[in-house]
Amino acid sequence: MGSEKYSILLPTYNERENLPIIVWLIVKYLEESKINFEIIIIDDGSPDNTQEVAKELIKIYGEDKILLRPRAAKLGLGTAYIHGLSHATGDFIIIMDADLSHHPKFIPQFIELQKKHNYDIVSGTRYKGDGGVYGWDFKRKLISRGANFLSQFLLRPKASDLTGSFRLYKKEVLSQLIKACESKGYVFQMEMIVRARAMNFTIGEVPISFVDRLYGQSKMGATEIIQFAKNLLYFFATI
Numbered sequence: 001m002g003s004e005k006y007s008i009l010l011p012t013y014n015e016r017e018n019l020p021i022i023v024w025l026i027v028k029y030l031e032e033s034k035i036n037f038e039i040i041i042i043d044d045g046s047p048d049n050t051q052e053v054a055k056e057l058i059k060i061y062g063e064d065k066i067l068l069r070p071r072a073a074k075l076g077l078g079t080a081y082i083h084g085l086s087h088a089t090g091d092f093i094i095i096m097d098a099d100l101s102h103h104p105k106f107i108p109q110f111i112e113l114q115k116k117h118n119y120d121i122v123s124g125t126r127y128k129g130d131g132g133v134y135g136w137d138f139k140r141k142l143i144s145r146g147a148n149f150l151s152q153f154l155l156r157p158k159a160s161d162l163t164g165s166f167r168l169y170k171k172e173v174l175s176q177l178i179k180a181c182e183s184k185g186y187v188f189q190m191e192m193i194v195r196a197r198a199m200n201f202t203i204g205e206v207p208i209s210f211v212d213r214l215y216g217q218s219k220m221g222a223t224e225i226i227q228f229a230k231n232l233l234y235f236f237a238t239i
């Protein structure tokens, strides 16, 4: 591949079991494809000491490959991306979860598709082609499908997976989008893609399989769902 550099933002909160595995997989798949990259770990003072693990990983892979850019407290995902972006030196930014729900084997596919069409954004999708969700119970699947369907219906963003968070962005596009976005937490992903359409950015899609976390707790609860619904209606009214 060429000389482009890719910055991978990994937000973590209590991911000490998952972090070494996800980092190992990223390094394996990206080195195999000769991709130039850095991994930026944004840890929000995890009580399980995720940062100790991150420091060990820096010793193993080197401080040019793994960057730890922590924050003192749990300040939420939206601002974690902003923080990570401010430290990124890549031309492209890849955002993914650290809990092994997003498999790094898809990253070379994102990159290939971006290059082919010069897309501003490439989004992983669970709802097209070979994409899918594994390990969720019926309730969680229903919530996710429902949220996606409702958002599709109200906002018509021409993207099949609105609430997913496995995406590649041109760096400049991501910083413009982040500046335009108002929401935090779960709605953030949806707002990003809806605004991207409104701002006429081009979006490609790669089907991905999403696997529920084995270690640790998801942070999704009833409050998140209510928040999501509220914001959805707000975007419907304003974007």
Ligand SMILES: Nc1nc2c(ncn2[C@@H]2O[C@H](COP(=O)(O)OP(=O)(O)O)[C@@H](O)[C@H]2O)c(=O)[nH]1
Pocket: 010, 011, 012, 013, 014, 015, 042, 043, 044, 074, 075, 076, 077, 080, 096, 097, 098, 099, 101, 213, 217, 218, 219, 220
């Ligand atoms: N830095 C940071 N990371 C977070 C925060 N909340 C969640 N994460 C990380 O963001 C990713 C997605 O969170 P997760 O709880 O798995 O969300 P879910 O898969 O939608 O249930 C994981 O890598 C988490 O460790 C936060 O407040 N700060």
Ligand SMILES: *[C@@H]1O[C@H](CO)[C@@H](O)[C@H](O)[C@H]1NC(C)=O
Pocket: 198, 199, 200
């Ligand atoms: C996006 O494209 C549409 C259709 O070509 C155009 O009407 C609209 O003004 C464009 N929006 C922006 C923000 O450039």
Ligand SMILES: [Mg+2]
Pocket: 097, 099, 101, 213, 218
């Ligand atoms: Mg998760």
